[in-house]
Amino acid sequence: MHVCVLGAGVVGLTSAYYLAKKGCQVTVIDRQSDVALETSFANAGQISPGYSAPWAGPGIPLKAVKWLMQKHAPLKISTELEYKKLSWMLKMLGQCTGDAYSVNKLRMMALAEYSRDQFIDLRKNIGIQYQDGQGGTLQLFRKEGQVEAAEKDLKVLKALGVPHQMLTPEQIVEVEPGLRPVIDKFRGGLRLTGDETGDCYLFCQSLKKTCEELGVAFQFNSDIKSLYVQSSKIKGVETQLGVQGFDTVVVCLGSYSKELLQECGIDIPVYPVKGYSLTVPISDSSYAPVSTVMDETYKVAVTRLGGRIRAAGTAELTGYNLDLPKSRTDTIRYVVGDLFGQGCDLTEADYWTGLRPMTPDGTPVVGATEISGLYLNTGHGTLGWTMSCGSAAVIADIIAGDKTEINSQDFSVERYKK
Known part of the structure; x- marks a missing residue:
């Protein structure tokens, strides 16, 4: 064949x-x-089955409206009227129910967990190397409401046997000591110990x-x-x-x-959701991430890739536009500086953008x-x-x-x- x-x-x-x-x-x-x-080419560097969840869910429409009004917003929507974009958004809104979220999350996590097992087999079978690490993902919560919302997802994690730990701020710095200077900004964290990192390219x-x-x-x-x-x-x-x-x-x-x-x-209801990343050399490893941290407030992932930090985030609905304006990279730059500013010089950062093919569910x-x-x-x-x-x-x-x-x-x- x-x-x-x-x-x-x-x-x-x-x-x-x-x-x-x-x-x-x-x-x-x-x-x-x-x-x-x-x-x-330059994605977030995460293999994160534990973080696999649909964007569409209860409360997301209201959150989206609030995000659009933030300075450092995880979501941007261009004002250009486009049928494909509007159609996709309406279909996504139709998935913002509790029942749909539960079905979609179970499907996504089942595939992601299976995929992670395949990565493990690949390393065993062909010895593939890609600056891989098995240090897990740490979701950081700046607000008590985020901690409470994470508690609701624990049932799915437990049902699928996904290893996880809810952490206090004191426990967070034991896992990610580079966050010690800014730990007072966080109320807790969820560590997904089975997640991995690496350079996709x-x-x-x-x-x-x-x-x-x-x-x-x-x-x-x-x-x-x-x-x-x-x-x-x-x-x-x-x-x-x-x-x-x-x-x-x-x-x-x-x-x-x-x-x-x-x-x-x-x-097929696939729409390009534009994302951005930056890559910057580490200048002081004691103030750099050990693995991946996800700032839940800004939806920005910050990952250690050897001697570099890779940060990625922002979801922009703007069609197939691949421009790289400074205004769109400000959020990921802000998060890296806020979390690990002492560990890198952001004037040396390289920026990149790519289109993620999203389905409504x-x-x-x-x-x-x-x-x-x-x-x-x-x-x-x-x-x-x-x-x-x-x-x-x-x-x-x-x-x-x-x-x-x-x-x-x-x-x-x-x-x-x-």
């Missing part, structure tokens, strides 16, 4: 790896010159070499123009070089999946379509790296006709037709 994987980000690359392990002949096509040069570069050893072919600098479909069956992919024939095609194009699929009559779209031979692995939002190995293993099992290790129906595009 000759499988074409569209997209060489972390989701496409892991899909290629697991398909090659199944014995498939795999070709990866991407418009960039190498792997992981878009959304996977390095991971992709390393996995690319393994894929090549397995026979995976890469076609870079190739613009994907359309899917070639005849009689409801995939026949190939058209690039600037013409149509290439394939038995099976897996769409892993993140935010760009939607438009390609619409030409085939498949509509937070759960990615993984599985078959109504077109024979056409499969999806997209819509992972902010959790693309976290869920990448798990969703790739699932799609490889589906294509190979093997039984999936977790319930794959939860991720099917068919859920949007109900």
Whole structure:
């Protein structure tokens, strides 16, 4: 079976790896010159199954209104009227119920936990190195209300067997001593000890070499123009070089999946949510994070990557705009300075932006379509790296006709037709 994987980000690359392990002949096509040069390039550095939760939930609409009025807001919405944005927002609002939140969170955490297990196996089986760490994630709460809200999520964590610890401020500094100068700003924390960290770009570069050893072919600098479909069956992919024939095609194009699929009559509710990151060298490790801390107030994650600090955050609904204005990086810069300002010189920071492919319910779209031979692995939002190995293993099992290790129906595009 000759499988074409569209997209060489972390989701496409892991899909290629697991398909090659199944014995498939795999070709990866991407418009960039190498792997992981878009959304996977400078993400938050988290593999965080414990933090996997949908954005849509009870109380979120009111919170969103308050966020929009904050100076350092975790959410920005452009004033430009755009049908796709408004349609996606309405669908997300429809998921802001208690019942929907519970269903979506369970689905997301099940996939993320499974994915983390695949990461562990990868390290054992191929010895992949990517500045990985297993120090967990620490959510920081500046307000008592955040501590109380976290208590409600503990039932789900316990039900899924996710290791966790609720911490007092005194216990926080034992885990993250670099926070000692500012610990009076926090009321508590939730530590997710099973979460991991690492450099997604390095991971992709390393996995690319393994894929090549397995026979995976890469076609870079190739613009994907359309899917070639005849009689409801995939026949190939058209690039600037013409149509290439394939038995099976897996769409892993993140935010760009939607438009390609619409030409085939498949509509997936994926919208690009723009995020920002900064990377800065550590000047004093005693005032730097040990692992990852998530400032729950500003929704900014700050991660230790070797001798660097990576911080990422902000959700901006502004279409496919990739501008990098200073006004949008101020929040992540503020949080790093507020938490670990003594450990780095922010004048040396490098800034970056990328588009996260979000679904209204937070759960990615993984599985078959109504077109024979056409499969999806997209819509992972902010959790693309976290869920990448798990969703790739699932799609490889589906294509190979093997039984999936977790319930794959939860991720099917068919859920949007109900």
